[in-house]
Amino acid sequence: MELSNLSHSLNLLLPELTLSIALLVLVLFDLIFHHDKKIISYVALIGLLATGFFVINQFSLSGFAFSTGNESYRNFGMITIDSFGSFFKLIVIVASVIIVFFSLSSDEIKKTSERIGEYYALIFGMILGMLFMISATDLILIYLSVELLSLSSYVLAGFTKLRERNSEASLKYMIYGSVSSGLMLFGISLVYGMTGTTNLYMINSLIQIPHLNLFTFSFAMILIFAGIGYKISSAPFHFWTPDVYEGAPITITAFLSVASKAAGFALLIRFVKITFVSYIDTSGFWQLIHVFDWKTLIVVISIFTMTLGNFSALWQDNLKRMLAYSSIAHAGYIMLGLAVLSNQGLTAMLIYFAVYLLMNLGAFLVVMLIANKINSEEIDDYDGLGYSSPFLAASLAIFLISLTGLPPTAGFIGKLYLFVALVDANMIGLAVVALLNTVVSLYYYVRVLKHMYLTKPETAIPEIKTSKPNTILVLVLLIPIFIFGIYFTPLVDLAKGCITILGL
Amino acid sequence: MTSIPMEYYLVLSGFMFSVGIVGVLIRRNAIVVFMSIELMLNSANLTLVTFSSYLGNVTGQVFVFFVMTVAAAEAAVGLAIIIAIFRNKLTVDIDKINIFKW
Numbered sequence: 167m168e169l170s171n172l173s174h175s176l177n178l179l180l181p182e183l184t185l186s187i188a189l190l191v192l193v194l195f196d197l198i199f200h201h202d203k204k205i206i207s208y209v210a211l212i213g214l215l216a217t218g219f220f221v222i223n224q225f226s227l228s229g230f231a232f233s234t235g236n237e238s239y240r241n242f243g244m245i246t247i248d249s250f251g252s253f254f255k256l257i258v259i260v261a262s263v264i265i266v267f268f269s270l271s272s273d274e275i276k277k278t279s280e281r282i283g284e285y286y287a288l289i290f291g292m293i294l295g296m297l298f299m300i301s302a303t304d305l306i307l308i309y310l311s312v313e314l315l316s317l318s319s320y321v322l323a324g325f326t327k328l329r330e331r332n333s334e335a336s337l338k339y340m341i342y343g344s345v346s347s348g349l350m351l352f353g354i355s356l357v358y359g360m361t362g363t364t365n366l367y368m369i370n371s372l373i374q375i376p377h378l379n380l381f382t383f384s385f386a387m388i389l390i391f392a393g394i395g396y397k398i399s400s401a402p403f404h405f406w407t408p409d410v411y412e413g414a415p416i417t418i419t420a421f422l423s424v425a426s427k428a429a430g431f432a433l434l435i436r437f438v439k440i441t442f443v444s445y446i447d448t449s450g451f452w453q454l455i456h457v458f459d460w461k462t463l464i465v466v467i468s469i470f471t472m473t474l475g476n477f478s479a480l481w482q483d484n485l486k487r488m489l490a491y492s493s494i495a496h497a498g499y500i501m502l503g504l505a506v507l508s509n510q511g512l513t514a515m516l517i518y519f520a521v522y523l524l525m526n527l528g529a530f531l532v533v534m535l536i537a538n539k540i541n542s543e544e545i546d547d548y549d550g551l552g553y554s555s556p557f558l559a560a561s562l563a564i565f566l567i568s569l570t571g572l573p574p575t576a577g578f579i580g581k582l583y584l585f586v587a588l589v590d591a592n593m594i595g596l597a598v599v600a601l602l603n604t605v606v607s608l609y610y611y612v613r614v615l616k617h618m619y620l621t622k623p624e625t626a627i628p629e630i631k632t633s634k635p636n637t638i639l640v641l642v643l644l645i646p647i648f649i650f651g652i653y654f655t656p657l658v659d660l661a662k663g664c665i666t667i668l669g670l
Numbered sequence: 671m672t673s674i675p676m677e678y679y680l681v682l683s684g685f686m687f688s689v690g691i692v693g694v695l696i697r698r699n700a701i702v703v704f705m706s707i708e709l710m711l712n713s714a715n716l717t718l719v720t721f722s723s724y725l726g727n728v729t730g731q732v733f734v735f736f737v738m739t740v741a742a743a744e745a746a747v748g749l750a751i752i753i754a755i756f757r758n759k760l761t762v763d764i765d766k767i768n769i770f771k772w
Contacts, residue, residue, distance in 0.1 A: 306732070309736070317744065333755040341703060341764075345691075352714045364729055
């Protein structure tokens with residue numbers, strides 16, 4: 167590899183490099199400032215903002231880093247930088263910044279403040295894994311980045327060690343995660359054996375001429391989907407989600423539900439699009455190579471995922487667990503956008519993710535602020551909250567209404583674009599199923615509102631005061647939900663500009 | 671090397687993979703479950719090396735090095751988590767680690 171190629175590649179990797187340096191600085195500062203660890207949170211914040219700056223700088227950039235192969239394939243790299251990747255990277259970075267603010271006010275994390283350096287270092291490890299997952303176009307890098315993300319999050323899920331349930335969440339996450347990454351690795355090894363390469367672009371050009379054993383190839387694809395499906399918690403691989411979300415510290419739960427899922431979806435979309443699309447027709451539909459029927463697989467899995475998520479959420483009494491099932495259901499909705507296999511569906515998914523980031527993090531933030539005071543996440547303990555602490559209750563109500571997808575909140579816009587994409591692709595039956603699912607989800611979201619506003623508490627609960635920074639943080643998540651609910655053109659324009667996936 | 675047909679290696683790795691999956695599903699001791707997971711990873715390694723050798727392509731062997739590193743890291747994290755849970759519950763039996771139920 168010539169020197170110019172190397173410097174070109176490193177230039178494209180600036181966000182990842184910044185993040186790695188920040189990780190090292192965090193570990194170093196943890197050793198230097200072991201008396202007063204307050205500074206570490208700010209170092210983490212600065213590192214994230216610097217990374218975010220380079221991500222935004224990259225929006226106009228595109229290219230391949232670390233080209234592999236011989237002269238004729240010189241253009242295809244291990245890492246692809248394009249606007250689609252930058253969009254998802256921005257989502258991950260924004261979520262991470264908000265999680266740092268979460269952690270500053272979380273009681274669970276404050277109790278382990280002497281280990282806060284490790285905490286941020288592990289979070290940075292997760293973010294690094296996500297950034298690589300989003301732009302990976304080589305099966306080796308895909309496997310490594312998934313593992314980097316997973317290993318850091320296994321530790322973080324049991325980080326506080328205060329209660330039995332932390333380590334149980336951690337163990338369950340670890341076992342499910344290792345099994346699905348083992349399945350994925352076996353699938354990758356089969357693909358390598360059939361094509362002789364691990365580069366997605368080269369696999370794409372090799373499978374255009376169907377000379378492979380289609381049965382083995384489909385088997386390998388299902389195994390690889392097991393690994394990705396576990397990251398996005400889609401239906402047959404979702405069993406860890408409720409347990410881990412309930413057992414992990416709430417900051418980590420919120421982070422897993424947004425950032426980790428975003429990275430998993432980015433990986434899935436990029437994998438399907440680069441490897442299996444032969445061309446995009448004039449109306450923006452992706453034409454698949456006839457080796458594996460992704461469309462049917464994704465349609466079936468997404469129906470299964472959202473139905474199961476919504477119906478299981480109905481009888482949950484723990485709010486964190488209910489939000490876990492709701493996040494499974496949302497994964498199902500988002501997969502609908504991929505099932506369409508068109509540019510319009512991709513735009514809808516990007517819009518949905520931007521909105522989902524705000525409303526899901528907001529819901530978890532309010533649950534955390536309430537749990538800090540009443541030390542419980544049971545829905546029954548929320549009785550009468552609407553009168554004792556009106557601000558928090560009202561914000562939670564709005565976040566939940568947005569998760570349901572009712573106007574005038576941003577959640578409505580996300581769902582609207584998804585359903586329109588489905589209808590435009592003549593998949594009306596699927597749109598009806600999704601709509602019915604939304605109706606089901608209304609029940610369990612509104613049940614929380616009923617407890618907050620209509621049920622009389624058995625014992626009077628004190629007012630929950632929120633400090634100024636926390637109020638501001640809630641408002642920062644709350645106000646855009648209304649703005650994007652009414653004035654959504656900028657969001658839609660941003661998403662439309664970010665659907666370029668290099669390669670086609 | 672070439673005297674042994676490729677299929678033999680693939681059948682062996684498929685068998686190892688199946689043993690790994692069955693082990694994860696039926697064994698109740700967390701440490702044995704982790705051993706089964708290692709078996710799954712190693713079967714994938716064997717497949718990669720086999721294909722690499724028969725295709726005359728070095729990528730698969732490079733991949734195996736990465737997988738071995740990841741497997742080591744996974745074992746370290748996994749054993750640490752098992753120790754954490756043993757301190758709390760004094761058992762590593764998966765059936766007894768059951769606070770969460772749906």
